[in-house]
Amino acid sequence: MFSQTQKQFIEEGDLAIVWLGKGKLTPIVLNSTETLHNQFGAYPHSELIGKRYGQQIASSSKQGFIYLLHPTPELWTLALPHRTQIVYTPDVSAIVQKLRIVEGSRVIEAGTGSGSMTHALSRTIGPTGKLYTFEYHETRYQTALKEFTDHKMMEDVGGNTVLTHRDVCKQGFVLKESSPEDIHSVFLDLPAPWEAIEHLGPCLRKNGGTRICCFSPCMEQVQRTVQSLRENKWTEIQMIRLDHKLWMARKTRDMDIEEALDRLRFVKRKRLDGLERRRQRQLQENNTADDDSSETQTTVVEEPRAPSPTLPATNKRIREGDEAYNWINVCKLESEVKSHTSYLLFALHLPSANEQNTAEVVSAEKESD
Amino acid sequence: MFSQTQKQFIEEGDLAIVWLGKGKLTPIVLNSTETLHNQFGAYPHSELIGKRYGQQIASSSKQGFIYLLHPTPELWTLALPHRTQIVYTPDVSAIVQKLRIVEGSRVIEAGTGSGSMTHALSRTIGPTGKLYTFEYHETRYQTALKEFTDHKMMEDVGGNTVLTHRDVCKQGFVLKESSPEDIHSVFLDLPAPWEAIEHLGPCLRKNGGTRICCFSPCMEQVQRTVQSLRENKWTEIQMIRLDHKLWMARKTRDMDIEEALDRLRFVKRKRLDGLERRRQRQLQENNTADDDSSETQTTVVEEPRAPSPTLPATNKRIREGDEAYNWINVCKLESEVKSHTSYLLFALHLPSANEQNTAEVVSAEKESD
Amino acid sequence: MTSEGDVIRENDPVFIRLPSENVRFIHAKPNNTISLGKFGSFLTNSLIGQHYDEYFEIYEPRKIRVVQRFTNEELEDESKNNKELVDSGSNQKLQHEEIEKLKGNLKTGSLKDEKLIEQIAQSSTTFDKKTSFAQAKYLARKGEKYFQKFHALKPCMEVIARYMLERDPTKVLDLTPETIGLMLTLANVRPGGRYLVVDESGCLLLGSLMERVNRKCQVMLIHPNEQPNNSCLELWGSSFTEEALKKNESLRTLNWLHAVDPEEELREFEVADIDPEAFEALKPRHKKRYLHRKAFYAKLKSDMEDYAAGNYDALLYVSNYHPKTTLKYLLPKVGLSCPVIIYSPYQNTLVETSHALVSYTHPVSHSEVQEGTEKPVEVEAFDKLLGLDIHEARQLSYQVLPGRTHPLMTQRGDMGYILSAIKVRNFNNILAAGRFPKRSLRAKNSKSAKRTKTETPVQTPVTEPADTPMQEAAEACAK
Amino acid sequence: MTSEGDVIRENDPVFIRLPSENVRFIHAKPNNTISLGKFGSFLTNSLIGQHYDEYFEIYEPRKIRVVQRFTNEELEDESKNNKELVDSGSNQKLQHEEIEKLKGNLKTGSLKDEKLIEQIAQSSTTFDKKTSFAQAKYLARKGEKYFQKFHALKPCMEVIARYMLERDPTKVLDLTPETIGLMLTLANVRPGGRYLVVDESGCLLLGSLMERVNRKCQVMLIHPNEQPNNSCLELWGSSFTEEALKKNESLRTLNWLHAVDPEEELREFEVADIDPEAFEALKPRHKKRYLHRKAFYAKLKSDMEDYAAGNYDALLYVSNYHPKTTLKYLLPKVGLSCPVIIYSPYQNTLVETSHALVSYTHPVSHSEVQEGTEKPVEVEAFDKLLGLDIHEARQLSYQVLPGRTHPLMTQRGDMGYILSAIKVRNFNNILAAGRFPKRSLRAKNSKSAKRTKTETPVQTPVTEPADTPMQEAAEACAK
Structure with a gap:
């Protein structure tokens, strides 16, 4: 595996x-x-x-x-050939967490897509779990089949994964085994999850809750899915969005304003010296013309032209961490932040949802209509 | 003012x-x-x-x-009596920035609400600007009238603000002056901004663009407003949401694992000494019984009971910044973060929007219908 | 756990979520009465045998039954959004005593919930001014106070982490469920794995890991006191206590002194062998003590050997002690190509740690068959960390009521950070073969970065992108 | 500016936003041809007299006209979302040369935009597999490449800040429009104000402030080199250059040496008076130099006097120099009850600064009429900062296409932080009257925090909430 x-x-x-x-x-x-x-x-x-x-x-x-x-599923996610938009690690993590997928869980995934989520699910549920993943796109199905077989994830090569070529929105879910109703968690990464939700009935657990996650990039998809979840008696409807940032440790120069003051003083001294030299030259010129100057004032020592090593020019490119300078440890975001992948819509289906003899539904929405 | x-x-x-x-x-x-x-x-x-x-x-x-x-408008926002949900400083800042409100701007606000935004707008446009603010709720209008007069914001006490009691959604906007069309920016904080947008026509500038911001907490309001803006030939439709966090500088202990090792060694030594004492006592007992021990082994020095001052108990409450310890400067979020106020929907109305002889509309939505 | 069905059995742990959103932790001990304060009380017997995660109502004194829905989790605080409402303390005409009386009636079963709310609604002066939506919310909000309903949550990482965060965030180092979840994912936690764990969050992380793998793993927990602080484990139930996990052989523990100085520690606990005859001659309590000390020594020795063998599949680190001071002990125990996952409530701690780890090198003995030879020879090698990233993970929750979709108005400010890396092994001879010395020289001559790009590409030997100046600094350190 | 109407006049600055989203900066110099590369070229004369912010298309070689809408700003990258699409390089059957030829036709006016796009669409093998929405997006995306349309943006803070961020974020210290906006708001910037500004972002902040008040203010800019780096100012146009702002009397500048050591600086520029006769006797170029140096000295003296008078309405600080090293010079110049607003690209810098400022005290002479007396007396006073907060402000952008609403998939990672505070004045005698000494004592005795709460409330004299341990530490420092 x-x-x-x-x-x-x-x-x-x-x-x-x-x-x-x-x-x-x-x-x-x-x-x-x-x-x-x-x-x-x-x-x-x-x-x-x-x-x-x-x-x-x-x-x-x-x-x-x-x-x-x-x-690992996390490295695979960074390396895999993209067949569709993929589910990235922060989303994977949130989905596994909130669907409460653990060792031994029985999980449905549709569609399989690029298989990024499939790898993570298969890893987490382990040898005693079972993952049913559905892909309706023929080419993608074939590629995934080869990939999952190579990766020893498929049931027939000792894995825990059953891949089916099927359009669950139209044909529903068929699980190849005797106890189809025993599904702990469902992950729907489909353009129209609401079309699939109504087919889930036969797969839902009777001895506990079944959790669902619908993964949709657009708000309108979420809104329509929420409606479908309510109609199909799902509860604990919760929507989240991930804010995941990747920071890099960096160093920035710890600059003291005294450096600027020293540089300004240095520049000023040079300028004043220059003025003085010019004045001296003028005096010399005048001397040559008028012959009334004293020789002593012309012995100005030339300032060396190169800037002092302790006074770097402000534009000099300094290597980050250069030991000649003081540095502060700081943190920067990557330059392009993945600010959105999809909305994550969660819900819970309880055994009581299909029973007739429980107490009446009490809900705020009902009253507000 | x-x-x-x-x-x-x-x-x-x-x-x-x-x-x-x-x-x-x-x-x-x-x-x-x-x-x-x-x-x-x-x-x-x-x-x-x-x-x-x-x-x-x-x-x-x-x-x-x-x-x-x-x-200042910012302090006022923190101190003001709430009559409605108010517009907080980070939102105020984004709105002023993106509506390009500057000294001299002519601005419409509806509704006035608690007046938090009104104060900021009045401050920014200064004596040469003009702010028309509309409130349909009678009590709120009266309170705002008194407040703005007290604060010398109203036009008749030397200010730049005109407050009108009017339901702009039903009755439209009426600006008391000769050039009603010359409005730079519009801020709508209304439950149904789309009802007001269609009335804006006569106020829009003909010699430049007019910018609008609709401030709505719910996504469905935004969606409906977007539709209305498109129908009314607004362009550059942009929606943002603020992510504003307030951090506090704090200190946390810089704990070295050597502290734990020292403490463990200390505890171990105490325990071993205790074992030794017990062994000695047993030997003594045995001595008393069997009379074959040597006296020298019983001279165990009692360990003082109080923990060493250099080995604080782990549960001791230490004052943040206590000079007896090393500290790291860190940062914490306030414990409750304002994660959402409203969506901010912006758009631009251009002079060309109402002209017939410009080139045809080219838009992706048109083609996608 | 999961395959047994989610039925509440005798003595099982249950988290009771009240209409106020407060959560209480109970055990389903038989024949017990659980009092939920103003929300009423019920007999545990009526809870035993029910499914976890269902909603219940107290329909008669001390009796409960399942109800289908109770959507208070989706309701926002009306006062923040209802623009029509002019706030004033006098809106509620119904006197406090009357409400208490009505609640009394409710408890004795003489009044239905909905009737009470109707009465309260009628007595509010502002009620009729509200929109129908606001009215519905008003009713629901009042319901939070007066409905005798609750939700019986199954213990799980998310429920337990939220519960702890509400009670004492400091105790769990501000660990949020999303952060724990991301740590488990980044650490590639899976059934059958072997993990090195430092967890000073009352074992909230450890419990979450055990839940994820259903206790099918081997964890070595290193703790700073004589015994680990394991106060969160019992919240998962009796099969997750430290004792149960040790018995199940999924957990070993060592304190830091055991880990750092195993030989001396072991020596002090060594017990001289007694020959069988001498043993038989001992008093029973001395026999017992001898056997106990022998067993203690054997277990400690076995745990230390496990730790000494190292090669753990991942390191997961949640501690009050600065990672800079501990990682030198822990990193050598992590397997090659395995993740190192370090948590801190403070970004600054991880920035410092990241800078320290960029130049982390640990010399190791590495034997390899060299080109042209047959026999493996020792080569100079040192372990390093690759791909240092600092993650910030937050889940933003939305309200998804029909027509009223928006992010929640406020969220808790607890937020931590995760440093992730992968342990790898480098070789001095590969560094020497690369362009490292050249680059070093160039750096000293302060040639411009642009010039570098036109030269033949030669790879840089460390973890960061080749063209950041930081990399060069790191190389200098690594050398 | 605003009241003049938003018409593009000769030599006005214009930001050209291309269909590719790239932005170029031009001046509307008459009789000039502006080349937009593959997007064509046009004569400036046809732009002059048009309104800013309109959309234009090049409908004939070098001629432009206004078009009503061009919504590429709302389009997302289809490849990220179109799940139907199997990526492959061979989707585009139309050869590169054919496309170039078509574009040539477009430039000479023989083919309309829409026709070209239709042809391109027909040649894409995957096009027919797409949903109608995806098709629309595909067309629009291709349009970005081939449409000869642009948007003529008026210079303003938001446009200029984005332009600079794209070109060189380091130069503007990662300042985003939202951060600049929040700084101006928190600093209570308003027409007629008097501000102390340190701005090493090429004067991006200063220009934004000047735009906000339409140059009706007085700013003192302190800069670290001989001359301020003002490279952004010209992007606002000719009335916003340093020279124009100085002429308008809305700007004064001093370098740090002038600010820190005014007397010595002034002495060196002093020019001895010459009596009128001697002046008349000078050569013309010496006369001119004398007058110039006199004027320079007078201006420098006036600027220094303005700075010495202090009492600025706010401090706005954007600098590469650590605030810890500069604020001791600047804070005394800020008026009481006025905001202090400090920016840094790094949170860490502001955390350090905040900790330093908690214990900032600056002794001042303060005279006050004491109770029972008539004459004002000097009292011991010191200035402090109140309400230190570190703000993080980000604007998250959404796509709001019908049926396709979601946050943008990626955003730039530039992000800075703002430290805000208010300057106030404290008195030693008030500290003495408060419970300060008692608390100090308690802290030393390490009594628990809980106990504190039962005692008579007495207010603490510093800026943070009374019950944080940090406050106590700060008090200890302040003492």
């Missing part, structure tokens, strides 16, 4: 994530007849095999290096 | 903002026959008059003190 064992050494046939640089990740399946190339050099797979996961590996030319990392 | 002059000394009849504590502000109009009371004491106005704005003033009992501050 994907990321199930922590191998120490890289072997033929392994899937690994290649770290080429910060944010530059690519997946690799080790095949000793192949060679990985990047701008810093070539890496024959045969030289990668036998190395440790996480160790620095030089290119043949020794001009560059890479790391091969254990595949 | 409100906040127009920076008086140094407090005079009879002045409006001032009393600072009672952080976030505890209250307005006061100085009247030498009155006395201000709070939990820390009494402050006869007669003792306040003649003092400087911003100086610390002790209560009669010397048990407490206050500051009287110059009224």
Whole structure:
């Protein structure tokens, strides 16, 4: 199963994530007849095999290096081939948390998309859990099927995942087993989740609650989904949006205004000296013309032209952390912040929702209509 | 005019903002026959008059003190009597910025509400600007009228503000003067701004753009307003939401794990000493019983019971900044963050919008319908 | 847990969410009466056998039944939004005593909830001035005060973390559910994993991890006092206590002294062997003590061996002690290619830690088959951290009432930060082969950054993007 | 400015926003051709006399006319959201050369925009697979590349700040429009005010302030070099240059040396008086130099006197120099009850500054009529800061297309912080009368915080809430 064992050494046939640089990740399946190339050099797979996961590996030319990392759903998310917009780690984390997906959970996902969420779900529920994932797009389904099989996630290769090619909005959910009603959590990443919600009935748990998350970029999708959830007797409707920021530790110069004062004094002295020199020259000129000056005043010592080393020019480019200066540890945001992915709409379906003999519905909306 | 002059000394009849504590502000109009009371004491106005704005003033009992501050729209917003939900300073700032309200601007506001925005607008446009503010609620209108007159904001007491009792959604806007079309900016803080937008036509500028801001707490209001703005040929439609956080500088202990190690060693030594003492006692008992012990082993020195001063108990409450410890300067959010006030919807109306002989409308929405 | 169904059994833990949004923690002990103050009281027996997460109402004194919905969680505070309302203290004409009397009637079952609210509504002078929506909200808000209904929540990370944050945020170092969730995700927590955990949040993080893997994992917890502070664990129920987790072999604990100075520690607890005859000759209580001390020593030794073996799948760190002072002990125990996840309530702490970790190097012995040779040889190597990021994660909640969608007006200000990194191993000979020395030289000569770009690309050997000046600084340190 | 109407006049500054969202700065110099690269070119004469902020299209070579709407500002990047699309480089069947040819036709006027787009759309293999909405967006996005349309923005704080941020965020210290806006608001900036300004953002803040008050104010700008860096001012047009603002008497400038050491500075520029006869005897160029130096001295003296008088209505501070090192010079110049507004790109800088300012005290001479006496007497007083807050202000932008409302997917990460406070004056005798000494004593005895609450309330003399431990620390420092 994907990321199930922590191998120490890289072997033929392994899937690994290649770290080429910060944010530059690519997946690799080790095949000793192949060679990985990047701008810093070539890496024959045969030289990668036998190395440790996480160790620095030089290119043949020794001009560059890479790391091969254990595949985790989080690294996979950064490295995977995008087939659709993907679910990023902060969203994955919030969804798993609020759907209460744990070891052994039985989960529905639709659609599969690029499989970023599928990997995280499969990892979390472990060997005793079960993940039913649905993809209606033929090409994407085929690609996912190959990928999940390679990653040993599919049930038939010892995994916990069942991938089905099906349009759940039109055809509903079919779970290949005897107890279809026993689903703990549902994750819908569909353009029209409301079309799928009404089909969920047969999958919902009778001995506990079933939780749902609908992942929609637009507010209007959320509004329509909320309506559908209410109609289908879902409760605890909650909508959140993630505010995830990535900060980088940096250094900034600790500048004292005394530096500026020293520089101003220095510049002023130079200017005054210049004025003095000019005055002296004028006096000399006058002397030459009028012959009435004293020689003693012309012995001005020339100021050296180069700026003093203790008074750097203000525009000089200073290397961050240069030990000649004082620095303050600070923090900066990445220059482009992912400010929105999707709204996350959650709800809970309780066993009592379909019973007739419970007390009447008490809700504020009912009264406000 | 409100906040127009920076008086140094407090005079009879002045409006001032009393600072009672952080976030505890209250307005006061100085009247030498009155006395201000709070939990820390009494402050006869007669003792306040003649003092400087911003100086610390002790209560009669010397048990407490206050500051009287110059009224500014920002302090007023913190001190004002709420008649409705108010517009807070971060929103005020964004609205003034994006409506491009500057000295001399001519501005419409509806409704007046608690007047928080009115004060900021009146301050910014200055004596040469003009602010038309509309309030349909009779009681609120009367209260605002008195307040704005007291604050010398109304036109008839030398100010720049015209307050009208009128329901602009039903009756439209009427500006008491000859050039009604010359409005730079419009601020609508109404439950149904779309009802007012269609009445704005006669007020819009012909020699430049008119900007609008609609201030609505709910997304559905925004959606409906956007539709109305499009229908009424507004362009540059932009929606923002403010994320304003207030941080407090704090200190937290800089704790080194060596402290924990020292404490653990100390506790262990005590326990081992205790074991040793017990063993000795047992030996003594045995001695008493069996009479075969040596006396020398019983001279165990008792460990003092009080913990060493260099090893504080982990639960001891330490005062923030206590010089006996190392501290790190950090930052904390206020415990309750105002995470939402309203959505701010902006748009621009251009002189060309009402002309027939400009080129055809090119818009993506038109094509997508 | 999950496969057993979500039925409340005898002595199970239950979080009771009251109409006021306050949450109380109880155990479903049989034949007990639970008093919810003004919201009434009920017998635990009527709760046992019900499903978790259902809504209940007290319909007769001490009796409860399931009701279908109770949507107070979606209601906003009307006073903040109802522009029509002119606030005044005198709006409520109904006297306090009358309300108390009505509530009394409610408790004895002689009055239905809705009737009470109707009476209260009629006595409010401003009620008729409100829009129908505001009226509905008014009713619902009053309901919060008078309805005898509650929600029986199942213990889980989100419920427990919120509960602790409300009660004592300092005790859990301001840990929010979203932050815990992101830590577990970034740490690649999965069933069967082996984790090194430092958790001074009363084991809120540890409990969350155990919930996530359903206790199918091996955790080594390092704690700063003689015993770990595990006060949150019991909130998950009896199978999550420290004792139960240890029995289940999913938890080991060592204090910092054990971790830092294992040999001396072990020596002090060593017990000399006694031969079987001598043992038999001991008094029963001495026998027992001997066996106890032997077992204690064996367990401590085993725990220390587990820690010494290191190679944990991740480090998760929540502590009052500055990471700068502890990571030198912990990082060598983390496996290569494994995540290091450090939490702090303060960004500043993680900025300092991040700067310290950029230049972290730990020499290790590493043997490798070199090109052209057959036998593995020792090479100079040192472990480092890759990809240092500081995460800030907040979940913003929205109200999604029909026609009234907006973010909640206020949210709690607790907010922490997470530093994440991956442990890797570098080699001096690779550094030497790269352009490192050249760059160093260039940095000293203060050549411009632009010039660098036209030269042949050669990769830089550390964690940050090659063209940030900081990288160069870090390289200088690393050297 | 505003009352003149928003007409573009000869030589006025104009920001041209292109369909690509890029913004260019031009002057409407008569008889000039402005080339917008692939978006075509036009004659300035056809722009002069038009209204600012209108949308224009190049309908014939070098000719422009007003069009009513051009909504590219509301369009999102389709590739991020269109789930139907399987990305592949080969979607565009139309060859690059054909597109260039079509664009050529467009420039010569032989093809209308919409036709071109239709042709491009027909040649895309994925186009028909898209929803009608996606199609509309596709057209609009292609339009960004091929439409010869632009938007003629009027210079204003928001446009200029965005323009600078795109070009060189470091130069303007990451100042965003929302941060500048909040600084101006918190500083109570209003027409007629007198402000002390430190602005090392190329005068982006100063220009914004001048725009806000339409130059009706008096600003004293303190700068760290011989001359202020004023590179942003010209972006507002000719009436906002340093020279124009000085002429208008809304701006004075002093460098830091002038501010810190005025007497010595003034002495060095002093010019000895020459009596009228001697003056008449001078050569013309010496006469001119004498008069120039006299005027320079008089202006410097007047500026220094303005600064010495202090009592500014607010301090606005944007600087590379740490506020901890400069505020000791600046704060005495701020009027009582006036705002102090300090910006930094880094929260850490303001946290340090805030901690330093909590214990800031500046002894002043203060005379007051004491109870029971008639004559004013000198009392011991010191100026302090009240209500230190650190603000973080961000505007989150939304897409509001019908049916497609959501926050923008990405936003720029520039973000700074603002420290705000109010200057006040405290007295030692009031401190003595309060419970200050008692509290100090208690703190030393380490009594619990709870106990404090039961005692008679006595107010604490500093800026933070009375019951935070920090306050006590601050008091200890202040003492």
